[in-house]
Amino acid sequence: MKKLKVGIIGFGSWGECHLEAYRALPFIEVAAVCDAQPARRARARELGVPVVCETAEELLREADIGLVSVITFEKAHLQPVLAALEAGKHVLVEKPVATDAAEAAQMLAAAKRHGRFVAPGHLLRFEPKYAEVRRLIAEGALGRPASIYMKRSRNHSLFGTYRRTHTVYELMIHDLDQAIWYAGSRVKRVTAEGCTLSGGDVPEILWVQLRFENGMLAVLHSNWMTHDAAGVVINDYTEVVGSEGTVQFDTDLAGVHLLGIRGRASTDLSVHHRQGGRIVGALKEQLAYIGECALNGTSPDVVSFEDAIHGIEVADAIVRSARSGEPVELGGQAALDPNGQGAR
Numbered sequence: 001m002k003k004l005k006v007g008i009i010g011f012g013s014w015g016e017c018h019l020e021a022y023r024a025l026p027f028i029e030v031a032a033v034c035d036a037q038p039a040r041r042a043r044a045r046e047l048g049v050p051v052v053c054e055t056a057e058e059l060l061r062e063a064d065i066g067l068v069s070v071i072t073f074e075k076a077h078l079q080p081v082l083a084a085l086e087a088g089k090h091v092l093v094e095k096p097v098a099t100d101a102a103e104a105a106q107m108l109a110a111a112k113r114h115g116r117f118v119a120p121g122h123l124l125r126f127e128p129k130y131a132e133v134r135r136l137i138a139e140g141a142l143g144r145p146a147s148i149y150m151k152r153s154r155n156h157s158l159f160g161t162y163r164r165t166h167t168v169y170e171l172m173i174h175d176l177d178q179a180i181w182y183a184g185s186r187v188k189r190v191t192a193e194g195c196t197l198s199g200g201d202v203p204e205i206l207w208v209q210l211r212f213e214n215g216m217l218a219v220l221h222s223n224w225m226t227h228d229a230a231g232v233v234i235n236d237y238t239e240v241v242g243s244e245g246t247v248q249f250d251t252d253l254a255g256v257h258l259l260g261i262r263g264r265a266s267t268d269l270s271v272h273h274r275q276g277g278r279i280v281g282a283l284k285e286q287l288a289y290i291g292e293c294a295l296n297g298t299s300p301d302v303v304s305f306e307d308a309i310h311g312i313e314v315a316d317a318i319v320r321s322a323r324s325g326e327p328v329e330l331g332g333q334a335a336l337d338p339n340g341q342g343a344r
């Protein structure tokens with residue numbers, strides 16, 4: 001079997017999930033990992049990664065690597081993405097692809113210049129429930145889609161780490177990508193309000209209203225307010241309303257719940273989960289698809305970097321609107337794909 005060699009830049013908690021998911025795919029071999037922290041490099045050695053190094057430059061000298069996952073801190077994606085593309089590698093960059101739309105546009109321009117792809121790590125496009133909503137919209141089951149509501153709630157303890165990035169880039173970016181995918185249109189107006197309970201600039205609770213160019217509406221709500229003692233890790237909701245039907249699902253109700261003597265513990269099976277020796281979830285599905293594209297030299301069209309850039313433009317506008325309390329109008333077509341693969 002022809003094998004694809006993969007490198008991982010940034011080996012924190014999510015980098016370790018990438019390693020597990022890649023290793024569950026028989027046609028992929030993780031050849032090298034790099035991380036700036038000695039403890040994380042020690043962890044990669046413990047897990048048997050053949051080449052473990054400190055910098056992206058060292059990793060990118062491994063000539064036979066064809067695909068690189070960039071999983072560094074949210075604000076530190078640009079340099080490793082540009083270096084990997086320049087070294088001739090295809091790139092999967094984790095969400096948020098950037099925390100500034102101009103940086104995201106630089107990534108796509110570099111990919112085009114070097115004849116490689118840069119794919120955004122928007123794994124919900126590979127999660128069956130989210131993808132089913134898109135399929136139903138596309139086949140007309142809802143008639144004319146008119147509005148989207150999406151909620152994303154995460155454990156409060158995670159806010160301790162992820163308050164390093166604004167909630168819109170850390171959490172809501174998933175729903176922005178889904179909403180742009182479902183609407184098939186660019187956003188023209190954003191209104192946002194945030195709420196900070198523990199002080200600081202980053203809202204623990206964020207409400208956003210979007211008006212799309214095609215007339216659709218979306219309301220997105222992200223928060224870090226699920227208390228850990230509640231025993232729920234993923235507590236999300238999606239609903240799309242159209243002229244002839246509504247499609248909806250609730251991730252919490254679809255999970256597996258242990259009601260035990262220490263309370264409730266819910267297991268999420270949709271993103272990344274170890275079951276015995278097997279890995280299940282959307283991360284593995286996403287890596288299988290991106291890996292096949294890298295191996296076969298095809299374009300990863302299920303995801304769209306043009307949509308990802310637009311998602312960051314909308315996120316930037318959300319930060320401005322939440323700070324000013326005023327609606328923000330977005331400009332025209334600038335960053336979108338002229339071939340129509342992105343939102344239309």
Ligand SMILES: NC(=O)c1ccc[n+]([C@@H]2O[C@H](COP(=O)([O-])OP(=O)(O)OC[C@H]3O[C@@H](n4cnc5c(N)ncnc54)[C@H](O)[C@@H]3O)[C@@H](O)[C@H]2O)c1
Binds near residue numbers: 011013080094
């Ligand atoms: N798709 C998802 O559902 C999902 C889930 C979790 C995290 N993420 C994303 O993955 C990224 C990483 O998140 P995390 O939770 O693993 O963070 P983390 O803090 O656990 O890990 C980041 C790692 O990157 C390393 N690093 C940073 N800059 C580096 C550089 N220039 N060179 C080498 N190593 C470097 C750090 O030392 C650290 O070990 C973020 O963008 C985050 O939003 C995505």
